[in-house]
Amino acid sequence: MRIPGQDGWLARHYEKLILTAMVAVLLGSVGYLLSQLQQSRSTLESLVRETLPSQWKRAERLAMDPYAERLQTVSKPLQLPPFTNLLFVSELRVLCVYEDCRKPIPFDADVCPFCGRRQPEIVRPEEIDSDGDGLTDVYEKKVGLNPFDASDAFADPDCDGFSNIEEFQADTDPFDSKDFPNPVVKLRVVRVVNRPFRMRFQGVQTLANGEIRFLLNLRTLERSYFVKIGDVIDGYKVVGYEPKIRKTPAGKVDESVLTLRKGDRIIPLVKNLALTRYERVAYLALLTDASRFVVHVGDTITVRDRIYKIIDILGDGVLLRDVQSDAEVLVSRIAESELQELRDKLRGGGRSTQEEARSAAFSRRGRQR
Numbered sequence: 001m002r003i004p005g006q007d008g009w010l011a012r013h014y015e016k017l018i019l020t021a022m023v024a025v026l027l028g029s030v031g032y033l034l035s036q037l038q039q040s041r042s043t044l045e046s047l048v049r050e051t052l053p054s055q056w057k058r059a060e061r062l063a064m065d066p067y068a069e070r071l072q073t074v075s076k077p078l079q080l081p082p083f084t085n086l087l088f089v090s091e092l093r094v095l096c097v098y099e100d101c102r103k104p105i106p107f108d109a110d111v112c113p114f115c116g117r118r119q120p121e122i123v124r125p126e127e128i129d130s131d132g133d134g135l136t137d138v139y140e141k142k143v144g145l146n147p148f149d150a151s152d153a154f155a156d157p158d159c160d161g162f163s164n165i166e167e168f169q170a171d172t173d174p175f176d177s178k179d180f181p182n183p184v185v186k187l188r189v190v191r192v193v194n195r196p197f198r199m200r201f202q203g204v205q206t207l208a209n210g211e212i213r214f215l216l217n218l219r220t221l222e223r224s225y226f227v228k229i230g231d232v233i234d235g236y237k238v239v240g241y242e243p244k245i246r247k248t249p250a251g252k253v254d255e256s257v258l259t260l261r262k263g264d265r266i267i268p269l270v271k272n273l274a275l276t277r278y279e280r281v282a283y284l285a286l287l288t289d290a291s292r293f294v295v296h297v298g299d300t301i302t303v304r305d306r307i308y309k310i311i312d313i314l315g316d317g318v319l320l321r322d323v324q325s326d327a328e329v330l331v332s333r334i335a336e337s338e339l340q341e342l343r344d345k346l347r348g349g350g351r352s353t354q355e356e357a358r359s360a361a362f363s364r365r366g367r368q369r
Contacts, residue, residue, distance in 0.1 A: 100115070
């Protein structure tokens with residue numbers, strides 16, 4: 001017996017029924033696999049527990065500092081300084097000063113090429129100064145001084161006015177009075193003054209014939225000159241005149257200019273106005289024997305058989321040129337201690353008492369030739 005409409009429903013839904021059955025089979029398979037996986041994991045954990053000790057030990061964190069240092073060394077390799085290949089001559093080497101290195105390195109290496117650390121400053125035998133007086137031991141032994149007596153650096157055994165350390169720096173013989181450093185190192189500026197011009201422009205006079213005369217007075221007012229253009233007074237030639245009147249609230253001011261010339265120098269004189277800074281004069285003194293010099297720009301002086309020309313007189317010193325070497329030197333102002341020593345020499349007529357005592361002691365000691 002057939003059910004009405006039954007064939008029609010199956011025909012419409014049989015594909016869904018088949019898909020539902022397949023999904024059910026797949027889900028069952030997945031569930032089975034998961035159960036097998038859980039069983040296998042449990043079995044593996046039980047095997048591990050049986051083979052490993054009962055107490056687990058935590059692993060320590062890996063220290064990365066050594067690797068970072070090696071990486072830094074690789075990224076910035078040590079650059080060795082250039083060296084010379086000495087044929088048949090071995091290179092002088094010393095050990096690195098650090099105990100954990102102690103590798104043989106070049107004698108003059110600033111940095112160890114093995115550990116990369118800086119080495120101590122090199123003290124060469126010829127530079128050793130045991131008493132710290134500025135004179136090397138090699139030099140003191142050579143000239144007959146005591147390398148363990150610091151006071152001999154300031155002695156003057158040859159009495160030439162220069163101490164042993166000054167002779168050492170100038171490479172001269174400290175026991176030969178005829179061999180001494182450049183005397184300019186002992187030259188000092190005692191005083192610098194500004195001298196006014198010795199004449200003043202005081203007035204203008206027009207003669208009956210139309211000739212113009214100019215009144216010049218000495219700064220001391222002890223004498224007057226009436227000059228015209230072209231006249232020469234005390235070496236100065238009158239070369240020009242420029243009348244100039246300036247109006248001010250108080251009235252008219254005469255600022256006429258009379259121009260003089262001496263050599264290449266031009267001197268403009270304003271009427272009724274003194275030229276107070278005409279030239280500078282410097283007073284120099286030599287510390288060795290208290291010799292004194294008064295100099296102007298352009299002067300030439302002789303100091304201990306050496307010739308110097310004055311180039312300029314400044315506020316803080318005097319610039320001169322050594323004629324022999326053509327070198328320019330700035331002579332500085334005298335210090336208070338030097339000024340006092342200079343006064344002692346002037347009172348004693350020469351070398352100070354302390355200098356004489358030191359020099360006498362070293363003269364008695366003599367020099368080992």
